Amino acid sequence: MRRFKYITLNILLSLILILVIFFLFKSGIIKNYIVGGPTKDFFIDFKVGFISYLECYKLDLNFEVIQKIKSEDCPAFEYGKIILLMPYNENLKLFYLDYLPYIIIILFLFTTIFLLNPKNKLEYFIVALAILNPSTLLQIERFNNDIFIFFILIIIALNRIYIFNWLLFFFCILIKTFPVVSGPFIFIENKKRSPIFLLMLVIFFGATFLYFLLNGYFPFLDDIKSGNISKPGYWHLFTLNTIPKVLKYFELNYIFCLVIVYLIFFYVLHKLYKSHEIINLIKDQDFFTFRWRLFLLGGNILLFCFVFFSNYTNREVFLILLIPQFLFLNIKKNKFSNLIIYFLIFRYLFLFIYGPSNVIDSTYYIDNKRYFSYVFLTATFVKGLLDFLLMALIGSILIKINFLILKRFILKLKF
Numbered sequence: 001m002r003r004f005k006y007i008t009l010n011i012l013l014s015l016i017l018i019l020v021i022f023f024l025f026k027s028g029i030i031k032n033y034i035v036g037g038p039t040k041d042f043f044i045d046f047k048v049g050f051i052s053y054l055e056c057y058k059l060d061l062n063f064e065v066i067q068k069i070k071s072e073d074c075p076a077f078e079y080g081k082i083i084l085l086m087p088y089n090e091n092l093k094l095f096y097l098d099y100l101p102y103i104i105i106i107l108f109l110f111t112t113i114f115l116l117n118p119k120n121k122l123e124y125f126i127v128a129l130a131i132l133n134p135s136t137l138l139q140i141e142r143f144n145n146d147i148f149i150f151f152i153l154i155i156i157a158l159n160r161i162y163i164f165n166w167l168l169f170f171f172c173i174l175i176k177t178f179p180v181v182s183g184p185f186i187f188i189e190n191k192k193r194s195p196i197f198l199l200m201l202v203i204f205f206g207a208t209f210l211y212f213l214l215n216g217y218f219p220f221l222d223d224i225k226s227g228n229i230s231k232p233g234y235w236h237l238f239t240l241n242t243i244p245k246v247l248k249y250f251e252l253n254y255i256f257c258l259v260i261v262y263l264i265f266f267y268v269l270h271k272l273y274k275s276h277e278i279i280n281l282i283k284d285q286d287f288f289t290f291r292w293r294l295f296l297l298g299g300n301i302l303l304f305c306f307v308f309f310s311n312y313t314n315r316e317v318f319l320i321l322l323i324p325q326f327l328f329l330n331i332k333k334n335k336f337s338n339l340i341i342y343f344l345i346f347r348y349l350f351l352f353i354y355g356p357s358n359v360i361d362s363t364y365y366i367d368n369k370r371y372f373s374y375v376f377l378t379a380t381f382v383k384g385l386l387d388f389l390l391m392a393l394i395g396s397i398l399i400k401i402n403f404l405i406l407k408r409f410i411l412k413l414k415f
Contacts, residue, residue, distance in 0.1 A: 006119060013124070014110045017131055021105065021140065034355050035138045035236075043101045043143035049079060050145070051096060054088040079145070080174040080217055101143045108140070108147060111154065116323055123327060126341070129348035130320050134355025138236060139314035149179055150317055153301075157293040162189055170208065174217060180209060181304040182297045187405045188287045195412040234372065234380060235358045236313040240265055240306055240391070242384030246377055265307075265388060272396035277336040281329065282400055291325040292401075298322055299398045306391045313351075319344075322394065340393055347386045354383045 024030040025042065041047070112131055118124040130136065139147060149172050156165045165185075172179040186201055234245060244257035272278055285292065298321025305311050323344070329337035357379035364371055 006117065010113050010117065013118075013127065014113050017109050017113070017128070018106055020132065021109065021137075024137070025141075030137055030141050033359060034134045035141045035359070042141060043097075045145070046101060046143040047097065050083060050086070051093065053079070053083065054086060055093075057084045057088075079176060082171065082174040082217075104143070104147060105140055108150070111151065112320055115154065115320070116327065122341075126323065126327070126345060126348075129345060130323060133348045133351040134358075135236075135238070135313035135316040135351055136320075137355075138312065139317045142312075142314055144312075144314050145175060146315060146317055149176065149301075150321070153179075153182065153297040153318075153321060154294065156185060157290055157297055165189065166205075170212075173209065174212065178301060178305055178309070181300045184300065184402055184405060185293055185297050187409055188293055188296065191288050195409060198409060199413060231310050232312045234376075235362070237380065237384065238306065238311045238313045238316050238387060239309065240388065241310055242380060242387060246381045246384065249372060249377060261388075265392060268388075268392045269395050269399070272392060273399055275396075278396050278400055281334060281336050281397065282404070287401060287405060291328055294321045295325040296398070296401060299394055300402070303391060303395045303398055306387070307395075343390065343393070347390060350382065350386060354379045 021030075024034070031042075109131065113127055116123065116127050116130065118127045152168050152172050156168055159165055159168075169179070169183070169185075172182075183205055186205070187198065234249075237245070240261060241258065243261050244254055247257045248254040287293075287296075298318040302315070302318050302322075305315055326337050326341055326344070330341050357376045361373050362376040364373060
């Protein structure tokens with residue numbers, strides 16, 4: 001009876017949030033006060049990142065030509081060739097543009113709510129914040145392909161047909177390279193897997209990735225080197241570079257600030273990694289559970305992208321994949337997990353200040369020179385500081401788990 005009650009409440013919450021999201025779209029609030037952007041169009045990442053490429057491909061332009069064209073019709077190619085295998089015609093174009101985004105958004109809302117599976121007021125509040133915060137709304141509004149990777153990671157964590165998981169994993173990295181850091185999931189797929197078979201699997205994964213890399217299946221890496229990949233600048237930032245970017249505006253040396261921030265981050269990461277709180281948090285944990293697999297899959301992507309890339313805040317959608325494990329540990333009365341939960345809540349609440357600050361009067365001009373408002377700079381700096389602390393906490397847990405899993409594998413291999 002209680003299980004039926006929770007399912008009913010989750011369905012009701014999903015329907016309410018669907019209505020809220022559609023209201024934000026219809027009213028224009030999502031554009032004018034939360035996410036902003038240079039265009040009034042919705043789902044711009046999907047339209048440019050998928051539809052425009054497919055249209056160019058159907059014009060019989062070869063892939064190398066598409067790479068070089070820098071026009072609105074054929075923008076610089078930022079993804080893997082595999083998306084060009086998608087079926088495409090005028091009827092499908094109508095479906096892709098007018099129906100698919102809304103279907104995926106509805107599926108995303110239901111999936112997130114049932115994934116977090118709230119059971120008390122605090123958990124319902126966290127669910128509402130996780131979905132309605134400006135970072136998640138930016139993901140929904142732009143309809144970036146990260147949302148598809150989000151779904152695939154959940155399937156990998158749930159599914160027990162392992163070869164299917166491996167195919168999905170390679171599909172992810174053929175769309176974008178960064179999911180490759182989620183590869184350690186193979187170590188916590190199956191308790192009964194022999195270390196020799198696991199070693200062979202690691203070699204196979206590495207050789208296959210190297211083959212794809214050397215044969216040009218990740219052509220957008222050239223765009224990263226040349227700087228053609230779109231970057232958020234000062235707006236909607238989720239990166240370790242946020243604080244140096246703000247300090248740079250006040251004429252401090254950017255490289256110097258960058259080095260200092262990175263050194264401090266890795267120092268804090270190391271101290272937390274060695275702390276008793278982190279050791280106790282993962283002590284005697286069974287990492288072969290669905291929640292820990294999900295934590296490792298999403299967390300590795302978050303940490304890697306936060307440290308090495310300048311990301312839009314929509315990439316924070318992967319943070320949702322970590323929440324189920326924190327909620328579970330919180331039920332077990334783990335004080336450190338409880339601290340992280342409340343810190344997450346505070347950070348989500350702050351995003352409701354940070355998001356609008358990116359849209360409302362973030363810049364002004366004097367003599368045709370652009371300046372940033374102090375409200376915008378302050379909000380961005382605080383956001384960068386909160387991200388710094390959050391990813392130091394999460395990163396220390398992730399590194400501890402990754403090393404522990406690797407250590408166990410090496411010990412089994414020796415014996």
